[in-house]
Amino acid sequence: MKKAGFIMIIGSLLLLGLFKFPLWNIMLGAPQYPEPLGLDIYITGIQGASEFDLQNIDGLNHYIGMKTIPKPEDMWEFSVFPKVIAGMVILGVLIGILGMTGKVSYKWFLGWFILMSILGILGMYDFHLWLVDYGSNLDPNAILKMVDDQGNPMKYDPPLIGHKVLLNFDAFSYPHTGAYMMFIGMILTVIAFFIGKKETKKI
C-alpha cells in the first residue's frame, strides 16, 4: 500500500496551502469601482485584495450601518481554524505513513476524508452564519435605511458562493487558491482510498 499511503500524505499536505493562500474571495464591483474592491478570507483573518480595500469597504459600509470587517482577534474562528487544519494535516500524514507501512488499513483514508468533510461543512455553515449576521445586523442609526419590496429592512449579506446584487454593488464570492488546494487534497485522499483498496486486494 506504498502508493496509496504516499498519495494520502500528499493529499493531506496540500491543506497547508490554506496557511499561505486565501480560502475564499469576495469581490465588490460597482459603476464607480471599475477596479473592484475585494476581501481575501484566510483561515487566519481577512485581508483586502488590494492594500486599502478593507478601509474602503468599511468606509462604504458605514452608510448602511454594517459593522466594520472583523480583525483576527475579533473572531474565535481565526484562532481555531488554523489549529484544526494543522491537526488534520498531521493526522493525514500520520495515517499515510502508517498506511505505507501497513499498520493501518486503507479504510482510515476514507475515515479522514469523512471527518475532513464534516469539519469543512461545519466551517462553511459557520462562515454562512457570519455573512448573514454581518449583512443583516445593522446599526439602527444607519445613514441609509433601505427596505425591500415587502418593506422589510434590506439585507446585505454577500453570497456564500456565486453572484448577488447589493445596491449598486455586484458581489462575487468564490473559493480561492487555498480552498482549491484543499479540495484537490481531499480528492487525493479518496483516490488514495481506492488505490489502497486495489493494492490490498492484489496481495
Added chain:
Amino acid sequence: MKTTFKLIMLLLSATFLLSSCGNNNGKSSGSDGALRSSNAEKVYVAPGEHDEFYAFMSGGYSGNLTVYGLPSGRMFKEIPVFSQFPTSGYGYSEETVPMLNTSFGFVPWDDSHHPDISQTNGELDGRWIFINGNNTPRIARISLKTFETEEIIEVPNSAGNHSSSFVTENTEYVVAGTRFSIPVPQKDMPISEYKGNFKGALSFIKVDQETGRMAIKFQVLMPGFNYDLSHPGRNKSHGWFFFTTYNTEEANSLLEVNASQNDKDFIAAINWKKIEEYVNNGGGKIMPTNYAHNVYDEHSHSATSTMIKEVLTVDPTEIPGAVYLLPTPKSPHGCDVDPSGEYIIGNGKLSADLTIHSFTKMLDAIENKKFDGDAYGIPILNFEDILAGTVKSGGLGPLHTEFDDKGNAYTTFFISSEVVKWKVGTWEVIDRKPTYYSVGHLMIPGGNSRKPFGKYVVAMNKITKDRYLPTGPELEHSAQLYDITGDKMELIYDFPTHGEPHYAAAIPADLIKDNSQKIYRLDENKHPYAVTNQSDAKVTRNGNEVHISMSMIRSHFTPDNIEGIKVGDKVYFHITNLEQDFDVPHGFAMIGANTSEILVMPGQTKTILWEPKQVGVWPFYCTDFCSALHQEMQGYIRVSPKESNIDLSWSLDGE
C-alpha cells in the same frame, strides 16, 4: 509670440498673399466624404478606451501645462506651474505659495512656452517634464508620477527665458537661454549703450538623476544678441547645444526694423562638454546674484523657497573651442536637430527657405580653422563650408521643424499657414498641407529625440478665427492633427487648446500611464499639521494665530463645530483628506476667505488662511461632490468679538 511680431507677420502675409499664388490658403475645402469617415475612425477613441499618446501642451499666457490625449484631442488635466490656480489652491495654499517666490518676491503668473520630457540615451524616459517661464525667468520640473510641479528654479542674469527648457540626451542638463540681452550684472545705464555692453546668458542647469533636483552649473555669458530657441545635439552631436540668434545688429529700439538688417544672423554652437570640463577644473567666475530655488516635497506636501546668492559664469572667449557661430539667414527662429544629430536646421523666419547646417562639416571647418572673422572674439564659421543644403520650400515664414522616424522633416510656415514635409538629405519637398491659421510650433511625439514616433503631427496655431463656434472676441487657440503614416499628410482632426500653447511634447501612454500615482499614502504624510486619525483633530491658539488641524473623510469634517475664534484672528485650516481610495478628493471652502478653495487629494494635507472680519456663525463646506452625503459635509465656526473671552472648543465625532 510677441504682438509686434504677430502684427508684422500679418502685414507681410497680406502683402505676400496678394502677389503670390499656389498657396491654397483659403477656407478648407476639406476632403471628400469617404475619406472623412475613415478620418473619423482614426481619431475616434471609444467611450472607456484610452488614447495612444499623452500630449503635454504649454499653456502660454496661462502659465500652466495642459495634458491632452492623442488622437482624441481630449483634455485630461491642467497642471498649475507658474500661475496661481484657485481650482486646487496652488499658489494660494500656505504650502504652495513658496513655489511662486522669486528674487522679485511673489510672482503669481508667467508665460510658459516649451515643455520637454526627460530622456535617457536620447529616448523619452517619462520621468519628468520641464517647462520654462518666459517672463520672470524660471524653469519648472513636473513629476510624471504625480503630474504636479515639484520644483521651480529662477534663472538669474536672464530676461525673456525663451530658448528654454530643452534637455540633453541623458537629461544631464536642462538648458535655458535668454531672449533679451541685459546688463550683467544689472545696473543703471543708458539704454542706448546696449551695443557691446549687454550680455546674453545661456544657463546650463544640472539635473540630479535620482531626484530630478535642478542646480545651475554654469552660465555662458554671450554677446548681446537675442537667443531665440535652442535644441540639444544628439547622437553624434551629443555634447553640443545649438541656439538661434536674432538682433545680431544689437538694436535696442524698433527691433522689427533695426534687428532685420543683417542678411544673416547666427546659430550659436556651444560645446557644453568642453565648458563642463573647464568648470570642473575650476574655470569660470563666481558672480554674486540672487535667485529663488523652490522645491515641493510630496511627503510633507509643502514647498520651501531658498534664495541662492551666487552663480558661476563663464566667458566663452576664455575657453578655446567652446563656442562657434554658424551664419544663418534671415533672423532664424526655430533651431532643430534631426534624430541622427547630423543636421541643424535654422528656420529663417523672414525667408522662404530653410538652412541646414551639417555637424560633420562644422567639425571639419573648426578643425581646419576656416573662420570668417569673429564676433566679440567668438569665431564665425564660413556659411558655405558648413551648409548641408537648403530646402526651397515655396512657403513663407518658416518657424519650426520636427522629424519622424522615416527620414522626413516637417516644418511650419507661419505666414503661409502650412506644414511642409521634406526629405532629410535630399531637401526635396514631398507634401504641404494648410493649417488654420498661422501655425507656430508643431509637434511629433518624441520629435525632439533620437526616436520619434512618427504617427501624428500636431500643428499649434496662433489664430483661430472661424474654426469653432464663436465665443466673443477672445478665443481659445486651435490645433490640427495630421496623420503622417503615409506619403502625404492627412488632416484628420481639429481641436481647441487652452491658453496659448507654444510648444508641446508627447509620449506613448504606455511609457507613463502605469506610473501615475493614485493616492498619497497617509502613512508617508510628514506634514507638521497632518491628522492621520480623526480623533487627533485639534485646534490650537498662539496669540492671534489659530491652527485648526482638521480631517475629512466621506462625508464629514472633524471637527465640524468650532468656537472661540475672534475677529482679527489669523485662522489656518490645515486639512487632511483621510481617504485612501483612488479619485476621492475633498474640497474645502470658507465663506469670505480672501484666498481660494483647496482641493485635497487622498492622503494629502493642505492649508488655507482665513481672517474673519465679522462676528457671527459662519459655515464651511466640501466643494467636491465626494459622495451621496456630500451636501451634509459642512460645519460652522463661531466668530466672537475681538475682546471676548470664549475658550477654544471643538467637536470630535459624536460629541
